[in-house]
Amino acid sequence: xxxxxxxxxxxxxxxxxxxxxxxxxxxxxxxxxxxxxxxxxxxxxxxxxxxxxxxxxxxxxxxxxxxxxxxxxxxxxxxxxxxxxxxxxxxxxxxxxxxxxxxxxxxxxxxxxxxxxxxxxxxxxxxxxxxxxxxxxxxxxxxxxxxxxxxxxxxxxxxxxxxxxxxxxxxxxxxxxxxxxxxxxxxxxxxxxxxxxxxxxxxxxxxxxxxxxxxxxxxxxxxxxxxxxxxxxxxxxxxxxxxxxxxxxxxxxxxxxxxxxxxxxxxxxxxxxxxxxxxxxxxxxxxxxxxxxxxxxxxxxxxxxxxxxxxxxxxxxxxxxxxxxxxxxxxxxxxxxxxxxxxxxxxxxxxxxxxxxxxxxxxxxxxxxxxxxxxxxxxxxxxxxxxxxxxxxxxxxxxxxxxxxxxxxxxxxxxxxxxxxxxxxxxxxxxxxxxx
Amino acid sequence: xxxxxxxxxxxxxxxxxxxxxxxxxxxxxxxxxxxxxxxxxxxxxxxxxxxxxxxxxxxxxxxxxxxxx
Numbered sequence: 001x002x003x004x005x006x007x008x009x010x011x012x013x014x015x016x017x018x019x020x021x022x023x024x025x026x027x028x029x030x031x032x033x034x035x036x037x038x039x040x041x042x043x044x045x046x047x048x049x050x051x052x053x054x055x056x057x058x059x060x061x062x063x064x065x066x067x068x069x070x071x072x073x074x075x076x077x078x079x080x081x082x083x084x085x086x087x088x089x090x091x092x093x094x095x096x097x098x099x100x101x102x103x104x105x106x107x108x109x110x111x112x113x114x115x116x117x118x119x120x121x122x123x124x125x126x127x128x129x130x131x132x133x134x135x136x137x138x139x140x141x142x143x144x145x146x147x148x149x150x151x152x153x154x155x156x157x158x159x160x161x162x163x164x165x166x167x168x169x170x171x172x173x174x175x176x177x178x179x180x181x182x183x184x185x186x187x188x189x190x191x192x193x194x195x196x197x198x199x200x201x202x203x204x205x206x207x208x209x210x211x212x213x214x215x216x217x218x219x220x221x222x223x224x225x226x227x228x229x230x231x232x233x234x235x236x237x238x239x240x241x242x243x244x245x246x247x248x249x250x251x252x253x254x255x256x257x258x259x260x261x262x263x264x265x266x267x268x269x270x271x272x273x274x275x276x277x278x279x280x281x282x283x284x285x286x287x288x289x290x291x292x293x294x295x296x297x298x299x300x301x302x303x304x305x306x307x308x309x310x311x312x313x314x315x316x317x318x319x320x321x322x323x324x325x326x327x328x329x330x331x332x333x334x335x336x337x338x339x340x341x342x343x344x345x346x347x348x349x350x351x352x353x354x355x356x357x358x359x360x361x362x363x364x365x366x367x368x369x370x371x372x373x374x375x376x377x378x379x380x381x382x383x384x385x386x387x388x389x390x391x392x393x394x395x396x397x398x399x400x401x402x403x404x405x406x407x408x409x410x411x412x413x414x415x416x417x418x419x420x421x422x423x424x425x426x427x428x429x430x431x432x433x434x435x436x
Numbered sequence: 437x438x439x440x441x442x443x444x445x446x447x448x449x450x451x452x453x454x455x456x457x458x459x460x461x462x463x464x465x466x467x468x469x470x471x472x473x474x475x476x477x478x479x480x481x482x483x484x485x486x487x488x489x490x491x492x493x494x495x496x497x498x499x500x501x502x503x504x505x
Contacts, residue, residue: 136464138468
């Protein structure tokens with residue numbers, strides 16, 4: 001009878017509201033409201049409420065923390081879908097436990113990236129309409145915003161939807177308040193051998209199609225900066241690959257943190273085992289090593305016989321205004337590298353240290369994104385203007401808090417309406433039997 | 437080939453044609469000087485490009501969800 005079945009909880013904590021979950025949600029909602037208030041102030045007073053000012057005559061920066069966040073969030077999305085696609089392409093079964101959370105992370109990060117662009121625009125509606133009306137293919141913005149925010153978000157949603165259909169079908173057979181939702185998601189899926197084979201084909205080809213799409217998309221995001229010939233500090237061939245690699249670093253760091261939280265909250269020690277964390281740790285180590293190499297090359301290039309403007313910029317970065325942030329960011333990348341290298345050498349993957357590394361690399365990634373965006377505008381002027389400055393205003397900081405909080409809210413809500421970890425085959429069979 | 441396969445490939449082709457056409461023909465030409473280089477030859481060409489991506493990836497939805505007769 002439905003009433004009796006209703007008492008049986010759905011797997012992975014779906015539908016059951018706990019105090020811990022409610023506390024996290026409440027915190028997220030408060031942060032989101034702070035962000036909404038900040039944005040309301042920005043809309044009411046105009047962009048003057050932010051710390052951004054015109055380049056040159058106003059000696060400011062027109063791209064500030066919002067653009068740094070766009071680059072950061074899009075970067076986080078990169079690793080999410082990459083890891084998810086690799087798991088399904090190469091059947092990395094020990095990582096299956098993190099596949100869906102990686103997919104969810106991608107979708108949420110892309111939504112946040114899109115919102116970070118919106119809040120950066122003085123006239124967001126005009127900006128969005130004109131982009132789809134007039135964007136030029138020669139401009140990296142075409143690739144970045146048409147591919148990343150639209151195509152890539154859509155592709156990721158399709159991927160998430162299709163890879164989760166089987167679980168939706170299993171849960172749809174069970175009476176619950178969310179049964180209608182699961183039925184809608186399952187869309188007639190019956191888990192027949194033909195459907196399974198078809199799903200495997202589709203997810204394989206989707207994963208194969210998404211991987212090159214996202215490399216192109218992220219490279220073009222790097223080109224937004226790397227192709228600006230009149231902007232010392234931005235113009236360079238390393239921007240695109242460095243963007244892709246740092247995207248991987250921040251995204252894998254996020255997956256590790258999210259996986260550890262889910263593992264602890266849902267008691268999934270076996271599903272998301274130490275070997276899964278070990279694989280993610282090694283992946284992060286490889287990406288970090290590559291990125292640190294890029295950092296060394298970058299520093300050597302800017303200090304080796306620089307031009308006047310390049311010298312001004314390098315001094316600001318290495319020993320001037322931005323030195324604390326530059327060296328702080330480098331430290332938050334080097335320390336996790338050492339931690340991960342030590343764990344890899346001793347083959348002891350400790351979740352606590354991995355989470356610490358995941359948090360640190362994300363702090364480092366935000367710092368590096370900020371340093372990519374801001375100093376070249378304040379200290380890289382080729383025209384004879386004085387040195388500029390930029391400090392994010394309270395409004396920008398409030399919106400930043402709001403964006404991160406919204407991300408937490410979206411993931412927290414998702415966890416209660418759908419399993420954030422794939423149902424195991426045995427578990428779903430069991431569920432089917434119970435439902436029958 | 438089944439109807440499912442034909443429609444799926446058709447959707448991928450339509451999406452690809454939309455992307456290629458809007459990028460190389462509909463959008464602004466690949467030149468750097470002159471007003472004609474700034475404006476798209478067909479307004480909303482970038483939106484058509486995005487539509488192409490959406491149609492191509494929707495083929496996966498159709499392939500998975502379409503019911504067998």
